[in-house]
Amino acid sequence: MIGLAAGVLLLAVAFFEPGIRPVAFPMGLFFLAHGVGGYLHKKRRHLAGYLATFAGIAAAIWLIPLPLGDWRRALLVGVAFGFFLHFARFFMGRAGRYLAPVPAAVASGFLGLFLQSAGIPALPQVVWGVGAGGSLASALGLLRGPVGRFFAKRVVFFGIVGGLAAALYVISPLVGRPLYLAAVAAAAVAALAPGMGGPKKPRLYDDPDILEAKRVEARFVKNGDVALLAAYVAYHLARAGADEKAVVDAVRVALSYRDLEPSPFAPAAVARLVERANRRRRARHLERVKSYLRRYL
Numbered sequence: 001m002i003g004l005a006a007g008v009l010l011l012a013v014a015f016f017e018p019g020i021r022p023v024a025f026p027m028g029l030f031f032l033a034h035g036v037g038g039y040l041h042k043k044r045r046h047l048a049g050y051l052a053t054f055a056g057i058a059a060a061i062w063l064i065p066l067p068l069g070d071w072r073r074a075l076l077v078g079v080a081f082g083f084f085l086h087f088a089r090f091f092m093g094r095a096g097r098y099l100a101p102v103p104a105a106v107a108s109g110f111l112g113l114f115l116q117s118a119g120i121p122a123l124p125q126v127v128w129g130v131g132a133g134g135s136l137a138s139a140l141g142l143l144r145g146p147v148g149r150f151f152a153k154r155v156v157f158f159g160i161v162g163g164l165a166a167a168l169y170v171i172s173p174l175v176g177r178p179l180y181l182a183a184v185a186a187a188a189v190a191a192l193a194p195g196m197g198g199p200k201k202p203r204l205y206d207d208p209d210i211l212e213a214k215r216v217e218a219r220f221v222k223n224g225d226v227a228l229l230a231a232y233v234a235y236h237l238a239r240a241g242a243d244e245k246a247v248v249d250a251v252r253v254a255l256s257y258r259d260l261e262p263s264p265f266a267p268a269a270v271a272r273l274v275e276r277a278n279r280r281r282r283a284r285h286l287e288r289v290k291s292y293l294r295r296y297l
Contacts, residue, residue, distance in 0.1 A: 004039070007032025026063035030056040047091040054084035075114040082107025093238070100142060104134040104159065122170045126163050133162020221282045230254040233289065253292050257285040 011028035014021040033056025040049035057080045062073050086103035089096035108131020112124040134155050141152030151158070220229045230251045237247045260281070262274040 002035070004032060004035030007035055022063075022065045026060045029063070030060040032056065033059065047088050050084055050088045050091075054080060072114060072117055075110045075117065078110030079107050079114065082110065098142065101135040101138040104131045104138060104155075107131065108134075122167070125166045125170050129166025129169075130159045130163035133165070134159030136162070217286055220286060221279055224257070224259045224278060224282050226255050226257050229286075229289065233293065237293065250289070250293060254289050257282065 007028050007030070009028075011025065011032065014024035014028055017024065033052050037049040037052035037056070040046070040052060058077045061076045061080065066073075068076075082103045082105075085099060085106060089099040089103065092099065108127050112127040112131070115127060116124040137151045137155045137158035141148050141155065143151070216228060216232045219225060233254050234247050234251050237250055242250075259278045260274050262271045
């Protein structure tokens with residue numbers, strides 16, 4: 001709501017104050033679109049929310065008074081579109097999974113062209129190298145099995161490797177010592193590799209709703225609602241592109257849990273002990289479900 005209020009206020013200022021209209025109007029459009037996007041996110045219409053925010057950014061880039069021609073403004077809009085694709089693809093179902101290599105290629109491609117049009121030497125090639133390395137790793141990460149998981153967890157690392165390779169390609173002819181620079185690049189890659197291997201424990205849900213996933217897990221451990229757990233598992237597996245058999249098997253595993261039921265005549269102390277035991281059993285069942293899902297996510 002703050003974004004909506006700020007957008008309306010800036011548009012009103014732009015209407016009544018012509019002197020600051022060139023800045024207030026595009027910024028008002030941006031905040032208004034950003035506020036609409038936030039409202040749509042709260043309604044869990046995430047794809048429309050990201051689209052609204054992208055529209056606001058595009059409007060601000062195109063209308064704000066900067067010393068840029070139409071071509072450079074279009075390139076900056078292209079960079080913003082790459083980021084939009086990165087966030088929006090998590091809400092595109094199966095198609096979003098196969099779009100994984102596209103955002104880095106789009107954003108780095110347009111950013112490199114923008115830097116090139118600005119006359120900045122060498123940096124465009126480095127940006128393209130980063131995009132090429134990250135996109136290639138994302139594409140290989142679509143493969144099933146350990147090879148795909150290896151590359152999917154190291155997208156940032158291979159992006160850095162691509163940037164270093166591009167920098168080496170640009171600098172080597174200038175200094176005349178390609179082997180020396182190759183050794184430096186290899187040492188840098190070796191130094192970066194241990195810290196870029198991805199998380200030690202795979203995350204259950206690889207998407208922007210990770211906090212919501214944690215809340216679902218906490219609610220299951222607290223009250224044992226297996227229907228809620230099964231529905232959430234099915235939703236994220238289907239969106240990740242898992243086949244029907246994997247979804248059915250995962251839901252069956254999630255639904256296999258049953259609480260221990262104390263006797264209705266048991267004293268309150270016994271009921272509390274049973275509830276504590278159930279919470280420990282729910283936590284173990286949740287770990288079992290998560291370990292099963294790691295085959296697919």
